Amino acid sequence: MTDAPAIHIRDLVVGFGRKTILDHLDLDVRDGEILGLVGASGGGKSVLMRTLVGLLPKRSGEIAFAADASSAGVRGWGILFQQGALFSALTARQNIQLPLREKANLSPQLLDEIADAKLEMVGLSRDDGNKLPSELSGGMTKRVALARALALDPALLFLDEPTSGLDPIAAGEFDALIRTLHRTLRFTVFMVTHDLNSLQAVCDRVAALADGRIAAIGSLSSVLASDHPWVKAYFHGARAQMLGLGR
Amino acid sequence: MSNVPTLQVSAADPHAFDAGGAWNLANVEALERLCERAAGTGVKSIDLRRVTALDTIGAWLLERTARGNVARPAQTAITGVDGPHGDLMRQVQRLNRGGSAQPSPVNPVLQKLDQIGSGGQRLMSDAAAFLHMFGAFSAALLGALRHPRSFRLTSTVYQLGRVGWQAVPIMVLITFLIGAIIAQQGIFHFRRFGAESYVVDMVGILVLREIGVLIVAIMVAGRSGSAYTAEIGAMKMREEIDALSTMGLDPVAVLILPRILALIVALPILAFLGSLAALYGGGLVAWLYGGMSPAIFIARLHEAVSVTHFEVGIIKAPFMALVIGLVAAAQGLSVKGSAESLGQQTTSSVVKSIFLVIVLDGLFAVFFASIGM
Numbered sequence: 001m002t003d004a005p006a007i008h009i010r011d012l013v014v015g016f017g018r019k020t021i022l023d024h025l026d027l028d029v030r031d032g033e034i035l036g037l038v039g040a041s042g043g044g045k046s047v048l049m050r051t052l053v054g055l056l057p058k059r060s061g062e063i064a065f066a067a068d069a070s071s072a073g074v075r076g077w078g079i080l081f082q083q084g085a086l087f088s089a090l091t092a093r094q095n096i097q098l099p100l101r102e103k104a105n106l107s108p109q110l111l112d113e114i115a116d117a118k119l120e121m122v123g124l125s126r127d128d129g130n131k132l133p134s135e136l137s138g139g140m141t142k143r144v145a146l147a148r149a150l151a152l153d154p155a156l157l158f159l160d161e162p163t164s165g166l167d168p169i170a171a172g173e174f175d176a177l178i179r180t181l182h183r184t185l186r187f188t189v190f191m192v193t194h195d196l197n198s199l200q201a202v203c204d205r206v207a208a209l210a211d212g213r214i215a216a217i218g219s220l221s222s223v224l225a226s227d228h229p230w231v232k233a234y235f236h237g238a239r240a241q242m243l244g245l246g247r
Numbered sequence: 248m249s250n251v252p253t254l255q256v257s258a259a260d261p262h263a264f265d266a267g268g269a270w271n272l273a274n275v276e277a278l279e280r281l282c283e284r285a286a287g288t289g290v291k292s293i294d295l296r297r298v299t300a301l302d303t304i305g306a307w308l309l310e311r312t313a314r315g316n317v318a319r320p321a322q323t324a325i326t327g328v329d330g331p332h333g334d335l336m337r338q339v340q341r342l343n344r345g346g347s348a349q350p351s352p353v354n355p356v357l358q359k360l361d362q363i364g365s366g367g368q369r370l371m372s373d374a375a376a377f378l379h380m381f382g383a384f385s386a387a388l389l390g391a392l393r394h395p396r397s398f399r400l401t402s403t404v405y406q407l408g409r410v411g412w413q414a415v416p417i418m419v420l421i422t423f424l425i426g427a428i429i430a431q432q433g434i435f436h437f438r439r440f441g442a443e444s445y446v447v448d449m450v451g452i453l454v455l456r457e458i459g460v461l462i463v464a465i466m467v468a469g470r471s472g473s474a475y476t477a478e479i480g481a482m483k484m485r486e487e488i489d490a491l492s493t494m495g496l497d498p499v500a501v502l503i504l505p506r507i508l509a510l511i512v513a514l515p516i517l518a519f520l521g522s523l524a525a526l527y528g529g530g531l532v533a534w535l536y537g538g539m540s541p542a543i544f545i546a547r548l549h550e551a552v553s554v555t556h557f558e559v560g561i562i563k564a565p566f567m568a569l570v571i572g573l574v575a576a577a578q579g580l581s582v583k584g585s586a587e588s589l590g591q592q593t594t595s596s597v598v599k600s601i602f603l604v605i606v607l608d609g610l611f612a613v614f615f616a617s618i619g620m
Contacts, residue, residue: 088584088585088586088587089585089586089587103272104272104275104304105275105276106275106279106304107279110275110279110304110307110308113307113311113343114303114304114307116342116343117303117307117339117342117343118303120341120342120343121303121338121342132584132585133584133585134583134584134585135584150303152272153271153272153302153303153304180338183334184334184335184337184338185302185303185335
């Protein structure tokens with residue numbers, strides 16, 4: 001692990017028309033950490049992620065990636081979209097093989113073996129690989145999408161609400177899966193989430209996005225201690241109290 | 248240490264190997280070759296101490312090579328994995344332990360027969376879906392007649408605007424051109440035996456009886472039938488149809504009845520306008536190219552065609568509209584989850600409705616001939 005941040009963001013401004021969503025935002029994602037980003041619905045979390053991966057244009061500011069983590073880098077990045085975004089005409093196995101097929105020259109046998117290995121790594125069986133996305137349940141779709149995001153062993157993994165739409169048991173399993181894969185495959189994770197359990201179980205650091213800026217960042221306990229009114233409302237609300245997060 | 252991947256026989260034992268360099272995706276072609284070569288000589292152990300980089304693909308290739316010695320699986324071992332790559336190597340060792348999922352080879356003759364059989368089955372189920380749609384449409388129509396207030400007039404008028412009013416310019420343009428082309432060809436060939444004036448009979452009868460309505464029906468199938476299939480298919484994919492039925496609304500009455508009724512109203516009007524445009528195109532060519540004055544053209548047309556010809560053409564229009572609408576709706580409702588299936592159903596909707604329109608036209612020709620119209 002080097003000291004250079006995996007993602008370095010300075011003075012980032014993003015907006016649509018007259019509306020400014022991200023207003024001079026600064027953020028460093030450290031190499032090898034799992035960073036959880038929380039924020040109000042419509043507050044710009046997904047906008048930040050989509051800007052980082054180049055799906056949205058920025059108005060001004062600077063975004064820099066560590067050498068091996070940029071899309072052109074050796075390892076590149078992988079993205080888990082909220083709805084999975086699996087290619088509906090391809091089977092689960094073909095979905096996982098697509099990045100491998102495009103970026104590297106593998107023999108067909110190795111391609112199948114790697115896809116099966118990835119399926120097993122995310123806790124699916126080989127038979128699941130033959131299913132079409134329309135035949136997969138919500139949790140399985142997320143797992144296949146994660147396997148596809150991990151197909152090239154990326155240095156940086158973007159997760160957009162990885163546990164949304166999953167029941168608490170499946171969400172807990174998915175959190176544990178991300179933890180395990182993070183330990184073995186050693187990537188940096190940038191995770192947008194609303195799931196307070198995930199923040200507790202998975203994230204090394206938490207960043208709170210409010211009013212277009214990072215209002216608080218640090219370990220979960222230091223963010224909990226923040227005086228920012230939105231952060232207070234978020235973590236000290238009834239739902240957070242129920243989980244024993246607030247005071 | 249160099250990043251070039253290596254897999255060398257160690258000095259002490261010809262079956263012990265030392266791996267080194269970067270075992271990752273960037274070098275995968277070289278890695279596959281190295282592993283194949285090593286597997287041929289029989290591998291007893293692989294030492295990973297000099298590996299500088301390792302990812303899932305590299306780890307799996309090492310694991311596969313180590314496992315490859317089927318006769319003595321217990322005797323191969325991977326050593327030197329205590330470093331940073333240990334976690335990954337240990338995880339990969341657990342993977343792909345189940346038997347291979349290779350499908351057994353299939354007899355090509357049986358496969359061909361299977362294809363033919365399932366093709367026939369598909370044809371039958373398509374026919375059943377069409378009949379089912381016809382039944383559901385008739386039931387919805389009866390329901391609307393019994394309870395006129397449940398009929399969706401606004402929706403029908405909106406659809407009528409889309410498939411009727413908005414289609415007028417393109418239909419008129421195309422039928423105008425078709426009429427002009429028929430007249431030009433007729434004049435060109437009839438001129439040789441001095442029968443130029445009969446071009447008016449040909450254009451008039453052909454356009455009013457067959458071409459006018461047929462061209463318009465084919466255009467409507469391509470323009471509006473495909474749009475219906477894509478709309479209904481997209482609604483099916485996003486579970487909007489299911490949402491309607493769970494609210495106690497009949498999707499056929501809400502979505503399909505207004506669309507098909509709009510087509511049934513619009514197609515005769517379009518066919519009428521199209522026939523006018525084709526006659527106009529034919530007359531214009533007869534005047535400019537054949538030198539027949541408009542007054543003579545109209546007088547000859549008056550003698551050549553009767554209302555019967557017009558009736559024969561226009562009676563077919565609503566039936567063709569019904570077929571186009573039913574095929575479009577049935578295909579739309581059989582869309583499955585994928586984007587590919589939506590495209591497939593839209594294509595087959597257009598192909599099938601054009602085919603059925605032409606078949607129907609043939610049946611009508613036989614029918615009208617037998618009743619002497």
